[in-house]
Amino acid sequence: MTDPSRLALVPFVSVADMMRLVHHIGLETVLTELAAEIEADFRRWESFDKTPRVASHSDVGVIELMPTSDGSFYGFKYVNGHPKNMKEGLQTVTAFGLLADVSTGYPVLLSEMTILTALRTAATSAMAAKHLAPKNATTLAIIGNGAQSEFQALAFKAVNGITEVRLYDIDRSATEKCARNLAGKGLTVVPCRSAEEAIEGAQIITTCTADKQYATILSDNMVGRGVHINAIGGDCPGKTELARAILDRSDIFVEYPPQTRVEGEIQQLDADHPVKELWQVITGAVPGRADADAITLFDGVGFAIEDFSALRYVHGRLRDSGHFLELDMIADPDEPRDLFGMLMRAG
Numbered sequence: 001m002t003d004p005s006r007l008a009l010v011p012f013v014s015v016a017d018m019m020r021l022v023h024h025i026g027l028e029t030v031l032t033e034l035a036a037e038i039e040a041d042f043r044r045w046e047s048f049d050k051t052p053r054v055a056s057h058s059d060v061g062v063i064e065l066m067p068t069s070d071g072s073f074y075g076f077k078y079v080n081g082h083p084k085n086m087k088e089g090l091q092t093v094t095a096f097g098l099l100a101d102v103s104t105g106y107p108v109l110l111s112e113m114t115i116l117t118a119l120r121t122a123a124t125s126a127m128a129a130k131h132l133a134p135k136n137a138t139t140l141a142i143i144g145n146g147a148q149s150e151f152q153a154l155a156f157k158a159v160n161g162i163t164e165v166r167l168y169d170i171d172r173s174a175t176e177k178c179a180r181n182l183a184g185k186g187l188t189v190v191p192c193r194s195a196e197e198a199i200e201g202a203q204i205i206t207t208c209t210a211d212k213q214y215a216t217i218l219s220d221n222m223v224g225r226g227v228h229i230n231a232i233g234g235d236c237p238g239k240t241e242l243a244r245a246i247l248d249r250s251d252i253f254v255e256y257p258p259q260t261r262v263e264g265e266i267q268q269l270d271a272d273h274p275v276k277e278l279w280q281v282i283t284g285a286v287p288g289r290a291d292a293d294a295i296t297l298f299d300g301v302g303f304a305i306e307d308f309s310a311l312r313y314v315h316g317r318l319r320d321s322g323h324f325l326e327l328d329m330i331a332d333p334d335e336p337r338d339l340f341g342m343l344m345r346a347g
């Protein structure tokens, strides 16, 4: 039996390797660099293949595939969303993904993406807020203090200069966990007893709750002028977080309208309700925040290009960090037409 060729061995970043990689680089550096990578890819939005993610729904959750390509690399992510999992001791969201070389079709990276999704979601949120939030925002409210929450807090600190986070969750133990994890990270952390209390004095509000139903995490009277709402928990048909009246008062920014119209907060609105595409704000083609009084809403559902950016970022840092395994994943006989012979020689 011959040894696999170089191209047959695909670098694999396990959960343990991802944790080592993040510690090797530094969490806030990763968040800042990821935000820059995602922003750079949004700037060249038109060079990507785009399609709404392919979703398979069940009564308890969703499983999705998220593909894209820029002509040089192809990437996809497998991701689920099961709000009931947490009560069973499981993650709401798990993911893994793959990056391939378009010139050969051979994979160049297979990676865990549960941690990477939390990192890229927080980096995308912070990057969007950089363009949309009021200038000199210092205070962030986070409603929903589950798996995503600390990543959100630290991305907003690293990218947007947030100094205070105000936390609320219907489950007090989630808020306590989040506050404990953020202690000593350079933020003033204020646990709150209601969503109203959490958003007091906050210029930016992140909603990242999980519930497979239309929910009202923010009602109309709770949201004053001049704030930026980063709504990321409403990301499936029938799963939203904001009262419709807030949407009517907001300037709404989205990733990819054909996907967000189905999955985002704007599923509550008419199909032709005006929204702006974040990539066009980044290129300067359309304005972001109109004035200090405007309510800006980033209706973030998570788009394939963000995962592509994250996979490419990890791929670019593999060799110098050394935190990966090589998987014998692609059958690659020396004589390309002798796949059968390769199998038989192994007998």
Ligand SMILES: NC(=O)c1ccc[n+]([C@@H]2O[C@H](COP(=O)([O-])OP(=O)(O)OC[C@H]3O[C@@H](n4cnc5c(N)ncnc54)[C@H](O)[C@@H]3O)[C@@H](O)[C@H]2O)c1
Pocket: 081, 083, 086, 092, 093, 117, 121, 143, 144, 145, 146, 147, 148, 149, 168, 169, 170, 171, 174, 208, 209, 210, 211, 215, 216, 217, 231, 232, 233, 234, 235, 300, 301, 302, 303
């Ligand atoms: N937009 C994106 O790109 C993106 C990416 C990842 C996750 N998500 C979504 O973000 C949400 C959070 O994900 P997670 O992994 O942190 O989930 P999680 O289950 O770990 O945490 C969700 C938290 O929300 C709390 N919660 C539920 N209803 C609430 C309410 N009415 N008020 C206050 N808190 C409430 C729960 O108690 C829980 O602590 C999910 O809906 C997930 O699908 C979106």
